[in-house]
Amino acid sequence: MSSTAAASGLVVFLLSVQVIQSQDGWGVTYSPTEVCALKGSTVEIRCSYTYPSRIQHRDIRNTFWFTKEKDGEPVSLITDSEYSGRVEYICSEKWCTLMIRDLRENDSAEYKFRFMTNQPGGKYTGSPGVTLSITGLQVEVSRPYSTRLLMKCLSSCVLPYYPSYYWYKNGQKINTGSSLFVIFGSSDSYSCSVSGYEDQRSPSVYAPKLPSVSVSSSAEIVEDSSVTLTCSSDANPAANYIWYKKDVNPDPSFSEEPHLVFSSIQSSDSGQYYCRAENLMGTKRSESISIDVKYAPKLPSVSVSSSAEIVEGSSVTLTCSSDANPAANYTWYKKDEDSPKASGQIFIITDFRAEHSGSYYCEAQNNRGRSNSTSYLIAVSDKTTMIIRYTRWTLVVVIPILLLLVCLWMRKKKALSSTTEPHEPIETVELHSYPDYENVSNSAAQREDSEEQEDQV
Structure with a gap:
């Protein structure tokens, strides 16, 4: 590094020794061949060159630095738009210095020097050239304690002098030194810089902001x-x-x-x-x-309002259910009939008759698809006829017999009360049940006539 650069506080890092290339008196010497510099700083890359003794210095027509070529010919950095206003050549007899200001990360490249004379074939490029690496300050974070963080201000380049470090909290200078302790979970941001380049601060470190999904x-x-x-x-x-x-x-x-x-x-x-x-x-x-995942109706299930046997005249309620998103609409069908019987999740038959017996199923549908339930068989119970017959037999046979027996008993009691003397034994009348109430009536009448004849005697 030149004395001018040192005096101005340029952050330049030299990482290797000189290398000389020469061929028949032609040669370029770079010192050093690897340079590391901080982003935003100024760097100087130096070289010296030689040429055969038959060529005089007045024969040197052009000297320049380059990183790339166009149509097979090197392009001078002076004419490269990416370096416009940031590049300067400082050259004299047999040496030349490249100065690049306001270094940027994309300035990292291999730089070569080329000189040309007015002699036939009198041009030479020093290859390989100088590797320039641009780096910035970084804050390294560790967590040595559960509630405290340790921050260090670092660079991948080795500084040629011991600089002063500055720390910033939310953009405001708060401390000096190469390290800093802060509280874990702080919502503040922190960055650092080195003396002479306070405006070239490291990227800020900070906890996650509110995540978006x-x-x-x-x-x-x-x-x-x-x-x-x-x-x-x-x-x-x-x-x-x-x-x-x-x-x-x-x-x-x-x-x-x-x-x-x-x-x-x-x-x-x-x-x-x-x-x-x-x-x-x-x-x-x-x-x-x-x-919210949308899907067609799953296989519907059908339930009936009562698990008991269905009788004529009763009310029957069928309910259809299906898992669906969006919610399903329902339509009811009777098996082997084309037209629907009803719509809606609940189907009610208020006055069930024998003709209503059969198999019923429901269809669940939404805008994603449709699905049919299995058939559900409902029918009038066979016990209905048995109940009707039992009722008729009771009304026609049993009740008349009971009424007749009651009347005979009351008649006999009246007769006994009018003819029986005191202390005269009372004859017990036995009642027998007969399957034919007409025979029962005739037997009672005959018994009454016999008793009247005995009274007359």
Whole structure:
């Protein structure tokens, strides 16, 4: 490094020794061949050159530095638009210095020197050239304690002198020194610089900002389709991501990638999802995003209002249910009939008759598809006829017999009360049940006539 550069505080780093190339008196010597410099600083790359003794200095017509060629010919940095206003050649007899100001990261390249004379074949390029690496300051973060972070201001280049370091919190200078302790989880940002280049600060480090969550498609999410959720957060160092599904106790983690991929999403994947972004500086949770998977109705089920036997004149209610999203609409059919019987989830037959007996099924449909239930057989119970017959037999046979027996008993009691003397034994009358009530009546009449004759005697 020249004395001028040293005096101006240029941050230039020399990493190798001189190398000389020569051929028949032609040669270029670079010192050094590898240079590392801070972004934003100024660097000088020097070389010396030689040529055969038959050539005089007055024969040197052109000297320049280059990094690339056009149509097989080197392009001088002076004419390269990427270096416009930032490049200067400082040359004299047999040596030349390249000065580049306001170094940028894309200035990293291999630089070569070329000189040309007015003699036939009198031109030479020093190859290989000088490798220039541009670097910036970086803040290295570690967490030696659970609640405190250790920050160090570093560069991949070795500084040729011991500089002073400055620390900045949210852009304001707060401290000096090569390291700094801060509280974990702080929402502040931190950066550093070195003396002489305070305006060339390191990138700020900070905890993740509020993560945002996006879904791969803004259209309706359909079962069996591919869906990708993406979590992103502004953070330095770069954040790591963890995905969670909400309302599962505890919320389980699904992925530790920025993307949560469902290659064939299912209805069971519906729910609320959120992500957590974290780095050494802290952690931040995103808002939840709702995933609503649409699907055609599943196989419907049919239930009847009563498990008891159905009798004529009763009310029967059939209910159809199917898992679907969006909710299904329902239509009722009787087997072997084309026209629907009813619409709606519930089908009611208020006055069930024998002609209503048969197999019924429902169809569930939405905009994703449709599905039919299995048939459900309902019929009038056979016990209905038995009940009617039993009722008729009771009315026609049993009740008249009972009434007749009651009348005879009352008549006999009256007769006995009018003819029986005191202390005279009372004759007991036995009643017998007969299957034929006419025979019972005749027998009672004959008994009465016999008793009257005995009274007359």
